[in-house]
Amino acid sequence: MTSKYLVRFYFRTLLLGMIITALVSMVTEYENVTRYLFVGQFGEFLAGLIWFLGYGLLIATVSQVAFFIYLFIHPLGMGLFRKLWPYIQLLLVIYAVFDLFYVRFYRFGKEAGDVIDYIWIPIIVVIAGFIVAWWKDRDARGTQVFIPSLFYMVFMTSIALIPFLNVEDTAWIYRSIFTLVAVNAFQLIMLPKYIEASEQEKRERGRVTKAERNEEKRRAMAQSDERQKQKEAGQVKVNNKMKYKNKTRQNTSKKK
Template identity: 50%
Template sequence: MTLKYLIQFYRNTLLIGVVVTYISSLVFGYDKVTKYLFAGDIGNFIAASVWFVVVGLLVATISQLAYFIYLFINQLGIGIFGKIWPHVQIVVTIFAIFDLVYFRFLRFGGTDQILSFIWLPIVVIIFAIITSNVKNKQSKKNLWIPSMFFMIVMTTVELIPFLRVEDTSWIYLTIFGLLLCNAYQLITLPKFNALSLEERKTKKLNKENGMKSK
């Protein structure tokens, strides 16, 4: 990818992270942001808004780093496991779904609270299925398994710092930003790669024409 489109790719991801996280803060972080607006405390509302814009930037950056790590892991997995790599991805994905419930339940839950932890993997799986179906339609290859792997496993990894926090609101504040940033990157990367290829071809053609004119 050329620098021009890499910057656009990263900028758009940042924008999604900021907008989605900020909207989530207004809805799920009432005590942290919205209450100041209704109370007429504009100073604290602006300060809280700036804070969640920064959180949105962090969410988008984590998503971006995770995506490029995934690209490396995918190539490494193909090199090590070969044809059985898709099966390895399925097993790891199943474990990640289990961990989304068990990791937080083990730390904070009780036997009567297990249902309150199931919503998270359900949301992640729904996003993963929708994104994987869209991604699969983009290519002649079957990309459903690697797409599910990225959307579930890497999202789980991204959520680990927030799963360790007892305040559940932080999961609500970050999960949607992470999922939408992940989905955007997975779906739009081929577009930016194609634009980068066209840019290189145009530069090469202009260079050749310039040499001929001399």
């Protein structure tokens, strides 16, 4: 991806985080901030809105850090664990779902015993994770990305949410969880589109990078190896056929 599209992807992610945080916060913080808009106290409302936008900027930044960590972890896991990596991801997803409920319930709700107030967080994350993973898997035709997408949407979102789950005020949870889920979904689904647009622009300009030249060489070598394998397989078939004919002739001559 060129720097132009990387910067565009980065700032649009930040903008999305700020907008969603502001919208959610104006609903959850109606009494503290939003009501000032309807009574004409625009200064108070503007101060609260700026604070919401700043908090959204923080959430979006945390999401971006988690996303780039995921881009490092996923190929590393594929290289280390190979065929076991999808099963390990599923185990981590299960652990993350349990942790989302247990950490907050153990700290704030254990004495009250009100499970419903704490179990809605993992439910939202899991439902959003399945929807986004299904969407991503549908778009990525020919590749199976459901489990990696689910892993990112559930496990990495859970990791990013841990600092915010230590706060008892549910308003913080609302403005954090919805923003994280939306921004994570945006990054996961839109990154390939930005990469494709960047490559298309480079092709139109006639720019070919070193990485692209190396990729073309690897593709040509792979095609050459495939042709060689097909040629060797054809020779093996011919040799087997000749051996079969010779054996048939020998058996016929022996019978005579």
